[in-house]
Each structure stands twice: as C-alpha cells, then as structure tokens.
Amino acid sequence: MGLTSDKVLALAVLSGVLLFAGTVWLWPRLGRRSVRAVLGRVGLLLATQVAVFAAVGLAANQAFGFYGSWADLFGREDGQGVVVDHSAGGGGPLKVVGERRVTPAGAGRPEVAGRVQEIQVVGRTTRIASPAYVYLPPEYFQAAHRARTFPAAVVLTGYPGTASALVDKLRYPRTAHDLAGAGRMRPMILVMLRPTVAPPRDTECVDVPGGPQTESFFAKDLPEAVSSHYRVNKGRGSWGVVGNSTGGYCALKLAMHHPEVFGAGAGLSAYYDAPTDPTTGDLFQGDAETENRASLWWCLKNLPAPDTSLLVSSSKSGETNYRDTVKFIDLVKEREPTRISSIILESGGHNFNTWRREIPATLEWLSGRIGGRS
CATH class of the missing domain: 1.10.287 (Helix Hairpins)
Structure with a gap:
C-alpha cells in the first residue's frame, strides 16, 4: 500500500x-x-x-501532497528513466502513460469534459526526465477545432510536492474547465509537474554548475517536448508559468529570464531569492553569475527589464512573504516594460486552501496575457 x-x-x-x-x-x-x-x-x-x-x-x-511515495519520504527516490516516444506523430521525447477524467467518474466524454493525461518526458538537451500531467480542454477533442492550437502553461508545485496534488488537491484542471465554460478564460493546455526534477534534491530551478540543468529543462526542453506532441500555440511569449511556494519562485524567475518563451509568470506565495540549505546543497559551486541570476532582486536591479507580465500573491495576515511581496511590486513598477499584478488577501496561510482561493483569478489573468498564434 x-x-x-x-x-x-x-x-x-x-x-x-x-x-x-x-x-x-x-x-x-x-x-x-x-x-x-x-x-x-x-x-x-x-x-x-x-x-x-x-x-x-x-x-x-x-x-x-508533500510526498508521493515511501521512497520519496525517506529520500530514496532517485530514478530518472529516459523515455522516448516512438508512436506515430509523437515526434519528441514524450510518452503518454495514463489518462484520467477531469470531472467525477462517469461525468463526460473528452470533447465535453476534457482529459488529463499522465506523461513521461525527458529533456532533449538536459536529459532530465520527469513525470507530469497534461490537461487538455474539451475543445482539443472537438471536430470543429481539430486544426486549432492552444495556449499552454507550466504549473509547478512547491517543494517537495507531488504533481498529482495539482490535479486532485489544487484542482487546476477542473478550475480551468469551469472558467473556460463560463467564458472567463480561453481554453488552455496545462502541463503540471513538480520542480523537484532530481529527487530528493531541491534545485530551486537553477542550472547547477556540474549538476542538473533545471532552468534549461523548464525553459527549453519541456516546452519543446510538449509542443512536439500537442497542438500548442507558436510564437514569442505563447507559454505561461504558474506555481506556488518554491514553484512560485520558479515561475517568476522563468518568466523574467525567458520572456521569449513565457509571456506571463505567476508566483503564488512566492519568495524572491533561492535559499541554500541541506535540501539544496551547494547550488552555485562558487559561480557568482549563477548565484546572482538566482536572486530576483539582483535581476531587477542589474539586468534589462524583460517584456513579460508577472503576478504575485500574498496575504496581510498568515504569510511571511507579505513585506517582500510589496517591495517586489514597487521595484517592478519602475522597470518597464515588465508589468506587475497582485493578489493580496486579508488573511491566508501558506497552504492549499489559500492557493485554491487564488487560482481562479490567476488562471483568468494568465489567459489574458499569453500571446502566440491560435
């Protein structure tokens, strides 16, 4: 069991x-x-x-959803199998290994309810392998839209996190389905996974010198693999990225470092600098440039302002990042063409209940800021 x-x-x-x-x-x-x-x-x-x-x-x-298995709990999960899709039309290192319904059991066909597919993906350049879930909206399966492409977003958990929690606990697919059905957002493909691509190590989405090239995996390999298998919009800024906690930090960093890929990035309860602790190990190996780029504060002050949209969230009572979030908003305001939005709750802790309250507005915001051809 x-x-x-x-x-x-x-x-x-x-x-x-x-x-x-x-x-x-x-x-x-x-x-x-x-x-x-x-x-x-x-x-x-x-x-x-x-x-x-x-x-x-x-x-x-x-x-x-802190840990997904006994091996994950005891730090023994380290397998990184390489999966290459050889099916017709696959065209990339991605394989669908399972499927599940968005709505409760027996509640609809794919062209009505959409589908969540479980995939295995491996980076072409980084060789990082990771499981993920992909939400496909109902329109993806409808005959009238068979030639249509869709905006896509990477959705990241915190650390250590489980990808299934994004489906079952935070309910991203169901929320996206309901919002699109109500006309509050465009149909969107969601690629849901955790940032822990080298378990049990927390790499903080950093290209670790001599180690896992995590940032490159999310910014280059993952969009490439997904786009080779699914009908995803093309063009500058056609992807979005959203995450909570560690995933939120990663989302903001990815959008700031790679605006040509990510037209928008949303950090729910994010922090703004990569920590170093026993779970991360030495992320920078003495490389000052890598360490500087991991600090969003340093990036705002020293790099050209990226042409992307950012969203941050916090609460006045219950979150420890409130003051840093206000400071981050003020700094971004001075850095055109970067655009900043926020969700500030009166109260809410660093937990799933708080993020569920923020996700609908976040997906609406994301839908309106992802570019590309559809």
Missing part, C-alpha cells in the same frame, strides 16, 4: 483508536510498580503516540 493510500491512513487511524482504548482498558492492570508493569505502561503510551503521530502525518500528507 502506497504512502498516499486511503487504506494506509485508515489503518493508522484504526491503530491509534485501538491502542488508546487498550491503554484505558489495561491501565489498572499495569498500575503495579513491577518492572513488567512499568515497561507495559511505557510501551502502550509510546505505541499510542506513534500511531496518533503517524495518522496525523499521513492525513497532513494527503491534504498537502
């Missing part, structure tokens, strides 16, 4: 309940001062606390 299995969570909860009841039932019998009785009390208390802690941890992981 997998880490995110409902059965594992139910088993942990049941174990906690049974151990608690057993402790209450057996406590009088273990009230003596013998070594056996003392060890029995310690054992019951320890087992109960472990079971309760496990249940709470599993429930939190289910809600926030």
Whole structure:
C-alpha cells in the first residue's frame, strides 16, 4: 500500500483508536510498580503516540501532497528513466502513460469534459526526465477545432510536492474547465509537474554548475517536448508559468529570464531569492553569475527589464512573504516594460486552501496575457 493510500491512513487511524482504548482498558492492570508493569505502561503510551503521530502525518500528507511515495519520504527516490516516444506523430521525447477524467467518474466524454493525461518526458538537451500531467480542454477533442492550437502553461508545485496534488488537491484542471465554460478564460493546455526534477534534491530551478540543468529543462526542453506532441500555440511569449511556494519562485524567475518563451509568470506565495540549505546543497559551486541570476532582486536591479507580465500573491495576515511581496511590486513598477499584478488577501496561510482561493483569478489573468498564434 502506497504512502498516499486511503487504506494506509485508515489503518493508522484504526491503530491509534485501538491502542488508546487498550491503554484505558489495561491501565489498572499495569498500575503495579513491577518492572513488567512499568515497561507495559511505557510501551502502550509510546505505541499510542506513534500511531496518533503517524495518522496525523499521513492525513497532513494527503491534504498537502508533500510526498508521493515511501521512497520519496525517506529520500530514496532517485530514478530518472529516459523515455522516448516512438508512436506515430509523437515526434519528441514524450510518452503518454495514463489518462484520467477531469470531472467525477462517469461525468463526460473528452470533447465535453476534457482529459488529463499522465506523461513521461525527458529533456532533449538536459536529459532530465520527469513525470507530469497534461490537461487538455474539451475543445482539443472537438471536430470543429481539430486544426486549432492552444495556449499552454507550466504549473509547478512547491517543494517537495507531488504533481498529482495539482490535479486532485489544487484542482487546476477542473478550475480551468469551469472558467473556460463560463467564458472567463480561453481554453488552455496545462502541463503540471513538480520542480523537484532530481529527487530528493531541491534545485530551486537553477542550472547547477556540474549538476542538473533545471532552468534549461523548464525553459527549453519541456516546452519543446510538449509542443512536439500537442497542438500548442507558436510564437514569442505563447507559454505561461504558474506555481506556488518554491514553484512560485520558479515561475517568476522563468518568466523574467525567458520572456521569449513565457509571456506571463505567476508566483503564488512566492519568495524572491533561492535559499541554500541541506535540501539544496551547494547550488552555485562558487559561480557568482549563477548565484546572482538566482536572486530576483539582483535581476531587477542589474539586468534589462524583460517584456513579460508577472503576478504575485500574498496575504496581510498568515504569510511571511507579505513585506517582500510589496517591495517586489514597487521595484517592478519602475522597470518597464515588465508589468506587475497582485493578489493580496486579508488573511491566508501558506497552504492549499489559500492557493485554491487564488487560482481562479490567476488562471483568468494568465489567459489574458499569453500571446502566440491560435
């Protein structure tokens, strides 16, 4: 049973309940001062606390999608298989390995509800391999639009994150489907994955000297692979990018560094400089240029202002990035032709509930700022 299995969570909860009841039932019998009785009390208390802690941890992981598997949890996920699509019309290093419905089970055909496809993609130049989910809107399958191309956006989780959380927890496909159906945004292809392309390392979307070329993967290889397989708009700035937390930082950086690819970038609860800690290791290897480019503050002050649109979000109460976000907005205002927008909530923590409140407006904003030919 997998880490995110409902059965594992139910088993942990049941174990906690049974151990608690057993402790209450057996406590009088273990009230003596013998070594056996003392060890029995310690054992019951320890087992109960472990079971309760496990249940709470599993429930939190289910809600926030921190880890996708036991190997991911214990830092043993390091496999990076190379997948090349040999099917007719594939044309690139991308393979569809699964499919799921956007709406609840039995609720529609692709031309009505769209589809989410699970893919494996490998970068042509970086050789980075990563799983992802691709949302295709209903129009993609409709005969009247069979020659139509669509705007596309990369959607990134935080660290460590799971790509499935973007589908199930943050509900990007369902939200995009509903907004487009209501005429509030254009039909759009979403490519959903986590920024952790070299697990368990957090590369912060940096081209690490002598290491994973993560920025190049997202800015060059991923759009190239997706465009070779799906009907994606062409032209300058025809892609968007959005993410939360670490993914938000990556989204802003990608849009600022690569405006020829990303016409817009949205950072939900983003930060503005790459941290270095035990999860990242030495990202820069003494390379000052790489370290400078990882700081959005440095980029705003020292590089030509990119012709792209940026969106940042925070809350006055509950987010630690509020002051930095206000400062970032003020700096971007002075850097034409870069354009800046924001979503500032009165209150909201660094969590899925807050981001779900921001995603509809973010997708509407993104839809109106991605260029290219359709």
